[in-house]
Amino acid sequence: MAVNFDEKLVVAISSRALFDLDESHAVFEREGVDAYCAYQIEHENTPLQPGTAFPLVRKLLALNGNNLENPKVEVILLSRNSADTGLRVFNSIKHHNLNITRASFTRGESTHKYIPAFGADLFLSSNPEDVQQALAAGHAAATILPSTVELNTSEQLRIAFDGDAVLFSDESERIFKQQGLKAFSANESAAANTPLMGGPFKGFLAALHAIQAEYPSEQSPIRTALITARAAPAHERVIRTLREWNIRIDEALFLGGMDKGAFLKAFGADIFFDDQKTHCDSAREHVATGHVPHGVANE
CATH class of the missing domain: 3.40.50.1000 (HAD superfamily/HAD-like)
Structure with missing residues (x-):
C-alpha cells in the first residue's frame, strides 16, 4: 500500500541542522571528501551530539505521542552525505531515540529536489545554497544559523x-x-x-x-x-x-x-x-x- 503524507505535517531537515557535525565538517574542509568519508566510517558507532535544530525536532516528533500508526508529524532526513557515511547519522538517530525512518542521501548533490517528492511543508538546512534553491522552487525553507539555544523545559x-x-x-x-x-x-x-x-x-x-x-x-x-x-x-x-x-x-x-x-x-x-x-x-x-x-x- 502506498504511503500518503497529505494529512501530515512533514518537515525535512539536513544532518548538519539536526546534529553537531562541526568536527567532521572541519575534516572535510581541511583534508577533502575522502578523508571525511574515512573519518565518518571510523566513527560511525560514536553518536553525534545534538545540533541547533535537535530540540525542535524532538518537540515536533513528540506531537505524535504514542500514535505511531497515524502520526501527525513526519520528519525526513535530507543529507548530502553518501549512504555509506550516512550510516553514522542513522546510528545517531537511533541512539537519541528519534522516530525518523525516511531519508535521502545525495553524496554531495543538492537535496532540495526531493522536497516535493516527500511532500515536505518545511525544509531546514545549514547549507544556504540548498535553502535558496528550495525557496526559488516555492518551498518554505530556512538556513539554520549557529545559535545560543537556551534550555526550554516547556513541552509545548x-x-x-x-x-x-x-x-x-x-x-x-x-x-x-x-x-x-x-x-x-x-x-x-x-x-x-x-x-x-x-x-x-x-x-x-x-x-x-x-x-x-x-x-x-x-x-x-x-x-x-x-x-x-x-x-x-x-x-x-x-x-x-x-x-x-x-x-x-x-x-x-x-x-x-x-x-x-x-x-x-x-x-x-x-x-x-x-x-x-x-x-x-x-x-x-x-x-x-x-x-x-x-x-x-x-x-
Missing part, C-alpha cells in the same frame, strides 16, 4: 515568525526599502482591507494551524507568534490578512523596529524565522534561528 512547541517576506509576500517591504517608512505606512493604511499575498511560510503556518485546530485553544501543544518590526498603523493589514486566511496566530508583537531577541526569549521560541540578517543576529543570541533568504532584503 513554540514557533515564531517574522511577517513580511516570511509569512507574507515582500510587496510592502519593497515599498519601505525603495520609498521609506512614510510611504510604507501610507500604503498600509490605504490597503488595510486588502489582504497581503502569502509568503513562503504561509503553507507551513497553515499546517501548524491544522494541528492546533484539533485541540481546545488552552490545550494546544503548539503556540505560534508573529514578531514583526511593523507598528501601528501598519498592524491592521496584517491582522485582517490572517483573518482572511482563517489562520490562527496566538501572539502578535508589533515592535516598531526594536530588537527582537529579548522578545523571542520571553516568548520561549523553539525556533524563529526571519528574512533579515540583522533580526536573525539578534534572535540567535537567545533562540534557534532560521534565516529565510527571500525577498527584497536578500536581493
Whole structure:
C-alpha cells in the first residue's frame, strides 16, 4: 500500500541542522571528501551530539505521542552525505531515540529536489545554497544559523515568525526599502482591507494551524507568534490578512523596529524565522534561528 503524507505535517531537515557535525565538517574542509568519508566510517558507532535544530525536532516528533500508526508529524532526513557515511547519522538517530525512518542521501548533490517528492511543508538546512534553491522552487525553507539555544523545559512547541517576506509576500517591504517608512505606512493604511499575498511560510503556518485546530485553544501543544518590526498603523493589514486566511496566530508583537531577541526569549521560541540578517543576529543570541533568504532584503 502506498504511503500518503497529505494529512501530515512533514518537515525535512539536513544532518548538519539536526546534529553537531562541526568536527567532521572541519575534516572535510581541511583534508577533502575522502578523508571525511574515512573519518565518518571510523566513527560511525560514536553518536553525534545534538545540533541547533535537535530540540525542535524532538518537540515536533513528540506531537505524535504514542500514535505511531497515524502520526501527525513526519520528519525526513535530507543529507548530502553518501549512504555509506550516512550510516553514522542513522546510528545517531537511533541512539537519541528519534522516530525518523525516511531519508535521502545525495553524496554531495543538492537535496532540495526531493522536497516535493516527500511532500515536505518545511525544509531546514545549514547549507544556504540548498535553502535558496528550495525557496526559488516555492518551498518554505530556512538556513539554520549557529545559535545560543537556551534550555526550554516547556513541552509545548513554540514557533515564531517574522511577517513580511516570511509569512507574507515582500510587496510592502519593497515599498519601505525603495520609498521609506512614510510611504510604507501610507500604503498600509490605504490597503488595510486588502489582504497581503502569502509568503513562503504561509503553507507551513497553515499546517501548524491544522494541528492546533484539533485541540481546545488552552490545550494546544503548539503556540505560534508573529514578531514583526511593523507598528501601528501598519498592524491592521496584517491582522485582517490572517483573518482572511482563517489562520490562527496566538501572539502578535508589533515592535516598531526594536530588537527582537529579548522578545523571542520571553516568548520561549523553539525556533524563529526571519528574512533579515540583522533580526536573525539578534534572535540567535537567545533562540534557534532560521534565516529565510527571500525577498527584497536578500536581493
